[in-house]
Amino acid sequence: MTTIMPEDKNARRAVKWIGEELQEGKKLDKLIAEAGMRFNLSPTQEQFVIKFFKDPDKLTKSE
Secondary structure, three states: OEEOOOOOHHHHHHHHHHHHHHHOOOOHHHHHHHHHHHOOOOHHHHHHHHHHHHOHHHHEEOO
């Protein structure tokens, strides 16, 4: 299975940033809200980020 990464630069940066912040023990919901503002995410991009962390199985496709 392959993980789908967003093509949009801001969404990729948000995913990377949230992943790094999660390793420091910060809360996912707060990070997602902050990432939306920090990286100027559209509602669609923010939904992708939420699914990426909360339901990654929906973002993978089998080969």
